[in-house]
Amino acid sequence: MEQTKILGVAMWLTLVCPTLQITINAEKxxxxxxxxxxxxxxxxxxxPIPLSPMFQIVAPNHKNLQNAVSRYSRLVFTDHWFPIESSSAYDLHTSDPTVMPPLEQLNIRVQDLDADLQHGVDESYTLTIPAGGEANLTARTAWGAMRGLETFSQLLRRGSDASVCPIIIPRPVKIFDGPLYPHRGILLDTGRNFYTVKDILRTIRAMSYNKLNVFHWHITDSQSFPLDLPSEPALAQKGAYSSAMRYSQRDVRDIVEYGRNHGVRVVPEIDTPGHSASWAEAYPDIVACAGMFWWNPNSSWSDRLASEPGAGQLNPLNPKTFEVVRNVVDDVASLFPEDFFHAGSDEVVPGCWKTDPAIQKFVAKGGTLDQLLEKFVSTTHPYITSRNKTAVYWEDVLLDDTVKVRPEILPRETTILQTWNNGPNNTKLITAAGYRAIVSSADFFLFGLWPRRVAGQR
Known part of the structure; x- marks a missing residue:
């Protein structure tokens, strides 16, 4: 497997970043x-030395970095960890003549303040806390400086005698760090389960504490369409669970900006052409098998209309489908400054499309469902790339057993595939085919509620 083609790892709810080799002086x-x-x-x-009550962080003028500096200036005095096992790194003897004056200042230096928060941005940093004097944090970008601020905050803990020394930090120490993967993400599904903006912001905040950098927002699904879009207002008006369970354009802007203040990119996913039953509330004519029961347990699993309750797939033979999808892509691309646009394309179920009369005629004349999916992807992929976005799809679009596209339909330079099935094997297939991959294997990273398998069901 080509290491350079693995963009990163993503979890459906939470992810631990890879543990890297650490160099520690044997005497410490x-x-x-x-x-x-x-x-x-x-x-x-x-x-260790005490942290001065007047401690301050000095950083260059950068909107998002200054926001982080304000946040960490508060956190260093309020949030501290307590080790399960003691470490001599925190043994503070106030009568010892080697104890230095308190740490008064952390200086931050950034080489490139113009580097934007996009895939591949340099997040490396060097943090130095010398034996005496001020601490220094250097980074190529503001986003790397944010990672260094998190590390600095983790070094702090409360002293054993709070009246003498409430907060202490070990020194001298020099720390260098940078990510193994440029994409380290969490997926949150708000199409099946609505989460408030407050919940989303809390998730992004927790991500920053773990140095995760991509909030993969699976916004829509068959169950609901909760995103207000100016060009297609009926989708949320009719497709959301309720008027209170919708995200306004202001909500999106707040979430995106909050992410930037925490060094977290927000990648939107609008899942198509499968997982789109909610679109039928506004546009029933463009959704096949809408309103039908998803699976008769007395029939074969291969005859199902969906892989879970909520049957409905966009119909590529209806020209109106592409008019609506184009409007959705344009609106979402405008709302999210992120370079990636996730277009889903997982779990396209043959049984659903086969219920549509127009598709039945198409197949009767020799057409295939693979050709139908290719028509959809080849038409909508340029909608994404024309907005200077890279299209991200679930691996199914290329590797599904029943409905998939040929590799020539997916340009490698503008396409990323995200794996979730078959352990590492599908990742190998994707990278061998020349595509970049995001790894989020359901065998390891998926946390959710799944229906119990029925006997005989594959």
Missing amino acids: EPVYLWPMPKSVVWGKISR
Whole structure:
């Protein structure tokens, strides 16, 4: 497998970043950081020092970085960890003459303040806390500086005698870190289960504490269409669970900006052509098998209309389908500054399309369902790339057993495939075919509620 083609790893609810090799001076007990940096080097003689009550962080003028500085300036005095096992790195003897004056300042230096928060941006940093004097954090970009701020905050803990020294930090230490993968994400599904904006912001905040950088927002699904779009207002008006369970354009802007303030990209997913029963509330004519029961348990699993309750797939033979999809793509692309646009394309079920009379005639004349999916993807892919976006699809679009497209339909330079089935095997197939891959194997990373398998069901 080509290492360079693996963009990253993503979890459906939560993910632990890969643990990297750590270098620690043998004379020093480790300090536990999360995720573990690439390199932690201690000085030969060290003592922790108190954090000054007047401690300040000095950083260059960058909107999102300044927001992070304000946040961490509060956190260093309020949020602290307590180790299960003691470490000599935090042994503070106030009568010891080697104890230095308190740490007064952390200086941040950024080489490229113009680097935007997009895939592949440099997130490396170097954090130095010397034996004496001020601490320094250097990074190529503001986003790397944010990662360094998180590491700095994790070094702090409350002293054993809060009246003498409420907060202490070990020194001297030099830490270097940078991500193994440029894409480290969490997927949150708001199509099946609505989450408030407050819940989403809390999730993004927790991601930043773990140095995760991609919030994959699976916005819509068969169950609901909760996103208000100016060109297609009926989709949310009729397709959301309720008027209270919708995301306004202002909500989206707030979530995107909150993500940037935490170094987290927000990648939107509008799942098509499958998982789109909710579109039928506004446009019943463009959705095949809408309103039909998803699966008769007395029939074969291969005869199902959907892989879960909520049958409905967009119909590529109806020209209105592409008019609506084009409007949706344009609106979503305008709302999200992110370079990636996730277009879904997983679990396209043959039984659903076969219920439509027009598709029945198409097949009777020698057409195939693969050709139908190819028509949809080849038509809508340019909608995405014309907005200077890279199209992301679930692996099914290329690897599904029953309905898939040929590789020539998916340009490798503008397409990324995300794996979720068959462990690492599908990742190997995707990279061998020349595509970049995001790994989110359901065998390891999927947390959710799934219906119990019925006897005899594959």
